[in-house]
Amino acid sequence: PRNHTITILAGDGIGPEVMDQAVRVLEAAEAKFGFTVTRTAHPVGGAAIDATGHPLPPETVAACEKAQAILFGSVGGPKWENLPPDLQPERGALLPIRKHFGLFANLRPGVCLPALTHASPVKQELIADGFDVLCVRELTGGIYFGSPKGRHEENGEPVALDTMIYHKSEIERIVRVAFTAAMGRKKQLLSVDKANVLASSVLWRETVLEIAKEFPEVELSHMYVDNAAMQLIKRPGSFDVLVTENLFGDILSDEMAMISGSLGMLPSASLGNQREDGLYFGLYEPSGGSAPDIAGQGIANPIAQILSLAMLLRFSLGETEAADAVEAAVAAAIADGFRTGDIATGRDGETKVGTVGMTDAILERF
Amino acid sequence: PRNHTITILAGDGIGPEVMDQAVRVLEAAEAKFGFTVTRTAHPVGGAAIDATGHPLPPETVAACEKAQAILFGSVGGPKWENLPPDLQPERGALLPIRKHFGLFANLRPGVCLPALTHASPVKQELIADGFDVLCVRELTGGIYFGSPKGRHEENGEPVALDTMIYHKSEIERIVRVAFTAAMGRKKQLLSVDKANVLASSVLWRETVLEIAKEFPEVELSHMYVDNAAMQLIKRPGSFDVLVTENLFGDILSDEMAMISGSLGMLPSASLGNQREDGLYFGLYEPSGGSAPDIAGQGIANPIAQILSLAMLLRFSLGETEAADAVEAAVAAAIADGFRTGDIATGRDGETKVGTVGMTDAILERF
Ligand SMILES: CC(C)[C@H](C(=O)O)[C@@H](O)C(=O)O
Ligand SMILES: CC(C)[C@H](C(=O)O)[C@@H](O)C(=O)O
Numbered sequence: 001p002r003n004h005t006i007t008i009l010a011g012d013g014i015g016p017e018v019m020d021q022a023v024r025v026l027e028a029a030e031a032k033f034g035f036t037v038t039r040t041a042h043p044v045g046g047a048a049i050d051a052t053g054h055p056l057p058p059e060t061v062a063a064c065e066k067a068q069a070i071l072f073g074s075v076g077g078p079k080w081e082n083l084p085p086d087l088q089p090e091r092g093a094l095l096p097i098r099k100h101f102g103l104f105a106n107l108r109p110g111v112c113l114p115a116l117t118h119a120s121p122v123k124q125e126l127i128a129d130g131f132d133v134l135c136v137r138e139l140t141g142g143i144y145f146g147s148p149k150g151r152h153e154e155n156g157e158p159v160a161l162d163t164m165i166y167h168k169s170e171i172e173r174i175v176r177v178a179f180t181a182a183m184g185r186k187k188q189l190l191s192v193d194k195a196n197v198l199a200s201s202v203l204w205r206e207t208v209l210e211i212a213k214e215f216p217e218v219e220l221s222h223m224y225v226d227n228a229a230m231q232l233i234k235r236p237g238s239f240d241v242l243v244t245e246n247l248f249g250d251i252l253s254d255e256m257a258m259i260s261g262s263l264g265m266l267p268s269a270s271l272g273n274q275r276e277d278g279l280y281f282g283l284y285e286p287s288g289g290s291a292p293d294i295a296g297q298g299i300a301n302p303i304a305q306i307l308s309l310a311m312l313l314r315f316s317l318g319e320t321e322a323a324d325a326v327e328a329a330v331a332a333a334i335a336d337g338f339r340t341g342d343i344a345t346g347r348d349g350e351t352k353v354g355t356v357g358m359t360d361a362i363l364e365r366f
Numbered sequence: 367p368r369n370h371t372i373t374i375l376a377g378d379g380i381g382p383e384v385m386d387q388a389v390r391v392l393e394a395a396e397a398k399f400g401f402t403v404t405r406t407a408h409p410v411g412g413a414a415i416d417a418t419g420h421p422l423p424p425e426t427v428a429a430c431e432k433a434q435a436i437l438f439g440s441v442g443g444p445k446w447e448n449l450p451p452d453l454q455p456e457r458g459a460l461l462p463i464r465k466h467f468g469l470f471a472n473l474r475p476g477v478c479l480p481a482l483t484h485a486s487p488v489k490q491e492l493i494a495d496g497f498d499v500l501c502v503r504e505l506t507g508g509i510y511f512g513s514p515k516g517r518h519e520e521n522g523e524p525v526a527l528d529t530m531i532y533h534k535s536e537i538e539r540i541v542r543v544a545f546t547a548a549m550g551r552k553k554q555l556l557s558v559d560k561a562n563v564l565a566s567s568v569l570w571r572e573t574v575l576e577i578a579k580e581f582p583e584v585e586l587s588h589m590y591v592d593n594a595a596m597q598l599i600k601r602p603g604s605f606d607v608l609v610t611e612n613l614f615g616d617i618l619s620d621e622m623a624m625i626s627g628s629l630g631m632l633p634s635a636s637l638g639n640q641r642e643d644g645l646y647f648g649l650y651e652p653s654g655g656s657a658p659d660i661a662g663q664g665i666a667n668p669i670a671q672i673l674s675l676a677m678l679l680r681f682s683l684g685e686t687e688a689a690d691a692v693e694a695a696v697a698a699a700i701a702d703g704f705r706t707g708d709i710a711t712g713r714d715g716e717t718k719v720g721t722v723g724m725t726d727a728i729l730e731r732f
Contacts, residue, residue, distance in 0.1 A: 091562040121488055121599050143509075143530060149565050158534045160569035164509060165527035167520065194613070196457040199515050203526035226616045230624035233487050233599065247560070250592045251617060258596035 002035040004317045007067040009044040009060065012089060013290025014300035015073025021302035021359040022071065022309045028366050029313065029322040037317070040067075045075025045089035045290075055080075055092035061100060069316035070097070071309060072285035077292040089290075098139050103270035103283055104170070105177045106137040106249065107311075110256035111266065112236070115334055119343050120261030122233060131237040134185065135256055136178040137249025139270055141170045142200070144246050166200045166245065171207040173273075178243035179215040187218045188240035192228045192248055204245060225252070232256055253287075263288040264301030264342045267308035269315055282316045284308040298354045301340040303330055306362065325366060332365035333358065368401040370683045373433040375410040375426065378455060379656025380666040381439025387668035387725040388437065388675045394732050395679065395688040403683070406433075411441025411455035411656075421446075421458035427466060435682035436463070437675060438651035443658040455656075464505050469636040469649055470536070471543045472503040472615065473677070476622035477632065478602070481700055485709050486627030488599060497603040500551065501622055502544040503615025505636055507536045508566070510612050532566045532611065537573040539639075544609035545581040554585045554606035558594045558614055570611060591618070598622055619653075629654040630667030630708045633674035635681055648682045650674040664720045667706040669696055672728065691732060698731040699724065 010019040023039075030036055042060040043051050051057075055075065064070050075089035085091050097103070112120050114130040146163035153159065175191070182189040191208045193201035205222060212220045223231065225248045232239070232252065236259050244252060257263050266287035271280040286304030294300055307330060314323035337350045338361040344352050353361060376385040389405075396402055408426040409417050417423075421441070430436050441455040451457050463469070478486050480496040512529035519525065541557070548555040557574045559567035571588060578586045589597065591614045598605070598618065602625050610618060623629050632653035637646040652670030660666055673696060680689035703716045704727040710718050719727060 085562045085568070088562060095563070121492055123487055123489055126487055144563055146527065151565055151569060154533065158569060159531065160566045161512065161529055161531035162564045162566050163527055163529055165525065168524045194616075196451045196454060197461070197510055198528045199517055200526045200528050202451070203517060203524060226620040229595065229617045229621040233621070233624050250560075251595045254592040255595040255599070255621070258599050 003038065004035065005038045005067045006069045006071055006312065006316075007064045008039050008041040009070060009072045010041065011044050011073040011075040011290060012046040012077050013074055013292045013295040015075065015290055017296070017298065017355055018286070018300055018302040018305040019071070019073045021355060022305040024359055025306050025326060025362065025366070026309055028363055029319070029326060032325070032366070033319060033322040035317075035319060035322070044072070044093050046077050046080045048093070049080055049083075049087070049089065055087060055089045056096050061097070064097070064101070068279070069281060069312050070283040071312055072283050073305065074286055074288070074290040076290045095144065097283060098270060099145060101281060101283070102140060102272040104138060104140040105174055105271040106139040106253075107181070107269045107271065108135040108137065108253040108257070108287055109133070109266060110135060110236070110253065110260045112260040112262065113334060116262050116265075116343055118345050120259060122236065122259055122261075126235065127237060129237065131239070131260070133236060133239040133256055134181055134241045135249060135253040136174065136181060136241060136243040137253055138170065138174040138245045139249075141166055142246035164198065164200050164247070166203060168203060168207055171204055172211060175208050175211045175243060176214070177271075178241055179211060179218055182218045182241040183215060186240040189218050189220050190228075190239055190242045191220065191222050192225050192242060192244040192252065193222065194225050194248075195222075196224060200245070208243075228252060229255060232259060257287050262343055263304070264340065265303045265307070267304050267311050269308070269311045271315060277318070279318050280315045282312065284312040298356065299341050300355050301342050302355050302359050306330060306359070329362045329366040333361040336361070336365070369404060370401065371404045371433045372435045372437055372678065372682075373430045374405050374407040375436060375438045376407065377410050377439040377441040377656060378412040378443050379440055379658045379661040381441065381656055383662070383664065383721055384652070384666055384668040384671040385437070385439045387721060388671040390725055391672050391692060391728065391732070392675055394729055395685070395692060398691070398732070399685060399688040401685060401688070410438070410459050412443050412446045414459070415446055415449075415453070415455065421453060421455045422462050427463070430463070430467070434645075435647060435678045436649040437678055438649050439671065440652055440654070440656040442656045461510065463649060464636060465511060467647060467649070468506060468638045470504060470506040471540055471637040472505040472619075473547070473635045473637065474501040474503065474619040474623070474653055475499070475632060476501060476602070476619065476626045478626040478628065479700060482628050482631075482709055484711050486625060488602065488625055488627075492601065493603060495603065497605070497626070499602060499605045499622055500547055500607045501615060501619040502540065502547060502607060502609040503619055504536065504540040504611045505615075507532055508612035530564065530566050530613070532569060534569060534573055537570050538577060541574050541577045541609060542580070543637075544607055545577060545584055548584045548607040549581065552606040553583055555587070556594075556605055556608045557586065557588050558591050558608060558610040558618065559588065560591050560614075561588070562590060566611070574609075594618060595621060598625060623653050628709055629670070630706065631669045631673070633670050633677050635674070635677040637681060643684070645684050646681045648678065650678040664722065665707050666721050667708050668721050668725050672696060672725070695728045695732040699727040702727070702731070
């Protein structure tokens with residue numbers, strides 16, 4: 001049978017408990033679709049700080065290097081909040097992994113199912129049919145990693161600076177990912193920039209226009225980031241695929257996730273270059289955080305982690321059928337009324353379940 | 367009687383028609399409160415491009431230099447959209463004015479009156495009592511003006527970059543403005559940054575913590591910009607004053623304005639250093655745009671322009687009583703059910719009015 005290798009980094013908070021459920025689904029997929037996945041678990045984030053003093057121990061990185069993909073839980077919590085930025089669970093683990101593995105393409109679906117519009121903070125009438133937006137965020141460039149970055153003094157006064165920098169090739173590759181994604185969807189791409197102020201955005205927009213020639217079927221539009229932050233709220237249903245640079249993507253994809261109302265349902269993928277076999281090395285993680293306030297209570301929604309597994313099966317292992325089956329089983333469990341607390345309304349026809357109960361419902365439909 | 371001098375830059379789209387209404391209110395204020403305002407009108411934005419080839423002609427700047435304040439309408443429209451950024455109505459007029467006059471403090475109220483929550487895209491139950499947030503945005507620093515900014519080649523490949531840079535003193539002065547504003551309100555200040563990634567944000571946060579010692583009564587908190595973009599949607603009512611750097615402020619204050627649902631009601635002030643008499647040179651303008659789609663139809667909401675005039679009376683002319691009276695008259699007209707199309711629901715008790723009718727209603731209550 002086909003054998004694959006992945007690394008599991010469950011992390012902190014609800015990470016371990018939702019990861020356990022994703023592993024149950026993975027086992028079911030192995031049994032049903034005739035492949036095996038060798039997996040090793042390693043510490044990351046706060047758990048790794050407690051164990052080794054560092055949020056991303058070298059052993060964890062080494063293990064990831066031997067794998068085809070990383071299934072990531074979530075990291076962070078009040079215990080580690082006051083550490084210096086570089087040693088914090090989130091920043092100190094995620095940024096180095098992204099850079100080390102060249103994970104430049106962050107795919108973040110912002111989906112609100114028609115059955116779950118009540119969970120969105122946005123008025124029902126604006127999102128009656130739900131919506132499905134894919135945010136494509138550049139993840140290894142821009143102001144996150146640009147140099148110079150740091151602090152100096154001018155006439156005794158502290159000055160600090162960061163550099164938002166893009167090479168044309170960095171823009172080209174992420175924009176191609178976005179156009180390709182749009183081709184498999186509604187063929188609409190919105191590029192978000194601040195080309196009326198930023199030189200990097202002017203190059204961004206120029207490059208988008210060039211790459212657009214390779215995808216004549218895709219309807220392309222542009223929006224300034226301030227306007228995008230407004231329009232996402234007013235008419236989320238009018239967007240298909242959105243592509244933007246690292247910092248704008250950080251802000252807009254979180255905004256989009258909040259608008260969807262179901263943070264506990266949203267997976268994400270961070271991918272590197274496509275390999276010759278058409279697959280990607282990638283890191284897959286829920287869009288939400290480690291939710292320390294509800295950790296250990298068995299009530300967290302496992303769906304974001306389970307759908308992250310589905311993305312991993314699709315993009316890194318090429319197990320497309322298994323990925324489709326996982327996504328279909330999740331949709332079926334929702335359609336049949338199973339609800340964790342974050343998406344429940346208490347209406348007739350709902351069955352309120354916990355972390356394990358939701359996974360049971362999904363597995364029964366798998 | 368006290369005599370003041372202001373410059374009126376009405377601009378494009380709905381600018382001229384709402385400006386006419388603000389001038390009617392200004393005349394009423396002069397009559398009632400015994401002061402006079404010498405005013406000259408000058409072209410700006412698209413209108414200035416058409417007349418002189420440039421969105422901010424030197425004569426316009428010279429006129430502003432002789433005044434205590436600028437009452438600004440709005441600029442831009444499809445006709446000038448494809449010009450190079452520097453020559454576009456918005457960017458080419460606003461950025462140079464801000465820099466030339468050192469208007470570093472942008473105050474943008476994000477207000478949703480309890481009577482107007484229906485106009486917000488956010489669910490009624492999240493904003494039942496309305497809300498009132500003041501965004502304080504740094505306006506002359508950061509990535510907007512930092513150098514180096516531009517483009518070069520590396521091994522034949524185009525590279526573009528922008529510099530987000532802050533001197534400590536730039537942070538101090540805007541943060542003091544924000545703390546001072548909080549002292550006059552609910553004494554709560556939220557500082558938004560990205561201190562887990564940006565060196566400029568680390569200096570920002572440090573400086574905020576230092577200035578906080580001067581304002582021990584104000585309850586201070588911090589949030590990363592991605593999280594702020596989420597929380598503003600989920601619980602706008604929990605914020606009082608928000609302070610942030612230029613680019614984050616551009617995005618978040620527009621997001622906040624959209625959440626309030628009444629863009630046509632929101633004024634803004636861009637202020638320089640406080641003078642010895644306690645007043646400021648400032649530019650006052652509606653938060654919304656030039657709305658070319660409804661220009662010339664007499665249906666635009668004049669309230670944002672009229673409340674911008676109120677801010678001008680307060681901060682630049684020191685006519686506090688007149689400012690209070692304008693704001694009270696606007697509130698009374700809303701309370702009495704007068705509604706332009708953008709805030710109407712068609713419910714009983716509403717009187718639908720146009721641009722002039724709304725101003726009539728305000729003046730009757732003045
Ligand atoms: C933790 C932080 C550095 C990170 C980012 O800003 O990229 C996070 O917000 C994210 O979006 O994954
Ligand atoms: C027109 C543009 C340069 C400007 C900005 O980004 O500051 C505008 O969006 C604003 O917020 O006033």
